[in-house]
Amino acid sequence: MSTRLFTFTAVAQGPWEVTDQTALAGPPLARASHVQLQAGAPAAPAGLWSLRGITSNERYVERDEKAALVAQQPSLGEPARSCAALIPIRKTAAWWALSQDQRRHVLEDQSRHIRTGLRYLPAVARRLHHCRDLSENEPFDFITWFEYAPQDNGLFDRLLAELRASPEWAYVDREVDIRLSRIG
Ligand code: HEM
Numbered sequence: 641m642s643t644r645l646f647t648f649t650a651v652a653q654g655p656w657e658v659t660d661q662t663a664l665a666g667p668p669l670a671r672a673s674h675v676q677l678q679a680g681a682p683a684a685p686a687g688l689w690s691l692r693g694i695t696s697n698e699r700y701v702e703r704d705e706k707a708a709l710v711a712q713q714p715s716l717g718e719p720a721r722s723c724a725a726l727i728p729i730r731k732t733a734a735w736w737a738l739s740q741d742q743r744r745h746v747l748e749d750q751s752r753h754i755r756t757g758l759r760y761l762p763a764v765a766r767r768l769h770h771c772r773d774l775s776e777n778e779p780f781d782f783i784t785w786f787e788y789a790p791q792d793n794g795l796f797d798r799l800l801a802e803l804r805a806s807p808e809w810a811y812v813d814r815e816v817d818i819r820l821s822r823i824g
Contacts, residue, residue: 642679643679643680644694644695644696645679645680645681645692645693645694646677646678646679646680646692646693646694646695646767646769646783646785647677647678647680647681647682647690647691647692648675648676648677648678648690648691648692648726648783648785649675649676649678649682649686649687649689649690649691650669650670650672650673650674650675650687650688650689650690651672651673651674651675651676651686651687651688652673652674653674654674654675654676654823655674655676655677655822655823655824656674656675656676656677656724656820656821656822656823657673657674657820657821657822657823658671658672658673658674658675658818658819658820659819659820659821660817660818660819661816661817661818661819662816662817663815663816663817664804664815664816664817665812665813665814665815666730666813666814666815666816667814668816669689669728669816669818670688670689672688672689672818674823675726675818675820677785691728691771691779691780691783692769692771692774692778692783693769693770693771693774693780693782693783694769694770694771694773694774695767695768695769695770696768696770699740699743699744700743700744700747700748700754701754705754705758708758709754709758709761712758712761712762713761713762713765713766714761714762714764714765715765716765716766716767716785716787717787718765718787720789721765721787721788721789722787722789722790722821722822723787723788723789723790723792723793723796723819723820723821723822724785724786724787724788724819724820724821724822725784725785725786725788725796725817725818725819725820726783726784726785726818726820727783727784727785727786727815727816727817727818728779728780728782728783728784728814728815728816729780729781729782729783729784729812729814729815730779730780730781730782730812730813730814730815731781731782731811731812731813732811732812732813734811735811746807746808746811747808750806750807750808751803751806751807751808751809752806753803753806753808756799756802756803756806757799757803760795760796760799763788763789763792763795763796764786764787764788764792764795764796764799765786765787765788766784766785766786766787767784767785768782768784768785769782769783769784769785770782771783779814780814790821800817
């Protein structure tokens with residue numbers, strides 16, 4: 641059965657080894673050595689920490705953007721994309737107080753998030769998970785997951801630098817950047 645719920649757990653041994661972990665805004669997460677990604681909810685997610693999120697319908701993409709994304713975005717799990725980034729993000733109360741059209745205005749008209757992201761396809765595969773509707777006290781609003789080839793490490797850093805310099809990121813009040821390498 642396919643699931644929309646995914647759980648990321650910091651474990652002692654697992655398929656993804658942490659190569660770097662930096663808290664850019666807000667409280668850090670305990671330094672992990674490995675991360676396990678599971679579809680669904682593990683019975684008892686033992687580990688240093690566990691983050692969960694659900695994939696959902698898109699909120700902001702317009703028809704032409706959707707067509708461009710579908711045409712270019714690669715799937716997760718390709719062996720060549722052996723580097724990953726797990727970046728949980730929380731946005732401010734001010735962001736959530738905006739109306740839908742104001743949020744789209746900041747995300748795309750002001751920040752060009754989608755237009756910028758499209759330039760990095762098909763190098764980067766991604767999946768966006770939402771957290772807010774899971775419970776009232778999730779530590780993050782989004783769990784973002786990206787996979788790319790080792791030679792595209794610098795490219796991925798440039799993408800992040802572009803997005804973090806944009807007006808959208810003024811609304812980010814917690815962000816932890818965890819880089820990983822697939823074992824085996
Ligand atoms: C690989 C290139 C990327 C592409 C093509 C891309 C594309 C998108 C799109 C289309 C959306 C809007 C989804 C919707 O309509 O609901 C989105 C949302 C989002 N993206 Fe990206 N993105 C990319 C890279 C990144 C990076 C590097 C980050 C940084 C961690 C990021 C963080 C987010 C977050 C947090 C959201 C949710 C925003 C919100 O709903 O407030 N994206 N992205």
